[in-house]
Amino acid sequence: MSNRSGDTVRRTLVTTLAALAGATLAPPAPAAGRPPVQPGAAPGHSAARPLDADSSPIMRPKRAVRYWTPDRQDAAGPAHLPRAVPQFSPVASARIARPLSVPTAKRLTPGADDNGYARVERPYTGRDQSRVTGRLFFVNSLGQGDSCSASVVRSASGLLVVTAAHCVYSVPPGSAAGRWHTNFAFVPAYDGRADDARRREPYGRWGGRQAWKPDGYTGISGGDWNSVYDLALIEVGRHKRTLQDAVGAFTPMLNRGGRHIITTTGYPGLLGMTPYDGRDQLWCVGRTHQAHSVTLAPIVTAAAQAPQPGRLETDNCHLHKGHSGGPWLVRGTGDLIGVLSAGKDDGEPEGNSVATTLSPESYGALVRQADPDGVYDALSVKMSGPDQPVRPGRSAAVTATVAARGLASSNRVPVTLIAPPGTSLSGVDGARCHLAGRRADCTIGAVHPGTPVRLTARVKAGPGRGGPVEARVTSSFLDPAQRDNTSTVRLPVRR
Template sequence: MLKRSASTRSVPTIRPLRRRATGLAMAGTVFALAASVPATAAADRAPAAPAPTAAAGPVSVLKYTAQERRQALAYWTPARMKAVGKSVDLGPTGPLAKPWRGTTLKTVGRLFFVNASGADTWCTATAVKSANRSAVLTAAHCVRRGSSPANTNISMVFVPGYHKGKAPYGAFAVRQAVTPRAWQEDSANDMSALTVDAGENGKKLTSVVGGQAVAFNRPVGGTISSFGYSATRPQLGEQLLRCVGTAKKEHGTQFIPCDMSGGSSGGPWLADFNAATGKGVVVSVNSSLDSLTPTKMYGEVWGATAKKVYDRAQKV
């Protein structure tokens, strides 16, 4: 991976977006936004990374202990959540991405964590309908580095409906993170499903904020609304942005016209989106931005493996 740095502060990394069907490689910006906290300081405060647990088949599972989850909630104070994006500026917002000013999207929020380098950071994630009422969808690179099984993120907390420093529905600690094994071993299939604890009042996630519908094996096409907490100014991750466009196939993945940047990783692609109700169907998540054409946002085409990832998270 290529990395640009300023002093001890982390900035977004660059990874190749691999095209397995054709053997082509295309440079793309990874959206797991690194933080404003120096890596060494963050490492001193955060709990140790959990060991990956063995799992047969096409999925890989990370589990966080009860103590690690308590520490994560204590670590991500309101002040830390607000501070993490202050020193990161990835340029002006738009013109394709625009602040979302419609009905409150309670299901979409910021996913805060300490990355494998020890820096505070965030992605975007979405509460979805699930058997356990506790499942959240995001990108795999928001959970662990691709092709690097030992490099996993820690202190993960989902804050639905986050807006300008406020967490109106509370924070939910992540107790399990599921990714395709292909991501862990070969940086392929960039999606993840998380299972979160109940909130402070003992209520499960979707009992509090509801859940978006999810679809797999859906044909690519149609109008997509993509959402994310991009680190572009003036929002700097504090406000939800939206892109709208028609999904098209390309090299085994799909893309929409969008220029959101770091921090929007894992944000939902909502088909059949109803702006009045804030409801739609999640068919993919923000994965990467083509650095040569930074108005093309890519997302995986979800098939059988993505469904198995989701099923593993929703049944725990």
């Protein structure tokens, strides 16, 4: 929703607060016949089925390209961001010239301002992160020009942009039904201060053809717009080449949260409020932790403050309107783990930002429809062991090589090693493991496409003929071939 309708939104939220006093928001109930999603069922992947995804009507990319002239871009307001914890005070809603929100000790970005942000060095075409990130313009459900941040995500089609669901869909005030936004135009490496078109839009303007959101996202103000479902994909039209070929793309990381050091880039902006007027690309460094659930109760209970799988939070970067949908990237690897979704209002002290993660359930529901030819989770494991028989009482090394094929990285991947009866595992290198007799339950921090991870275990042989050492890696429903998720190697024992 645009900043121009902010007063209406606040009145709606206040009314919701009074009506739901004492009630904690929960994800919407699953539709009849659909199994519920359990985002916290396992530390890594699980076999849980995803939500379905809703799709917008087919749009005309060239029409959006023609619509978003530089003058309309300059007049576009920032999309209204959901709040992490609804609080209503004159200070929070007042327009102030210089917000003071992130204490100095919490600012991790070199040269950070009071919100934790710093300007990205121009030209934005000079760095992958700046080139792949852009400004997303659209006409919102009220018919007003708005903008968010977005980025190109790796896909088989090469045409997908990822952003927040509230940047593609909302329920207008006074309406009983949600509506899709229209006229999407993505401008990678957008520079709103450039004098000429080539520098302002160095890779051109890419019109949207269709958008997708999880069907668990309803867009209800004060409700699930601040949720694990606030994630969306937009397919853009082709130019002479795909968008991914033109600027590159971030590799998605399937995850449900955790602790990371991230960088986030985007176009926070309030019209006429430099440097937050949407014309500059800004960035911020943050440490994440699991976000907490949302409550509209006047007294926040311990249950309402429980960590919520599927969402990440940082206290080092304070959101600013217009940064909705901006990418959160793992610092060092550049994996895309989430998009900025919510936080405290601009100008509040002790500000924070919240991101929706690319979980196997929510993101999986999107790519199944938006990129049906893409393979996003194809984990495999292969065992190898000693060539020579092992004497009873001696140890031998066995190796489990875990690999990822396809388009996505995977975070916190569970691997189980099981030695044959009469043997024991004395140690495992390459991952964090819990050992109990002849079994080890391990978690690999991350597996990237083309970069296998090797776990080496010491197996102490007992009397007898030995037997198979088994390794199992757990992937999600997105893995099209589960047969290679289990592998064995025989441990020969000298009699």
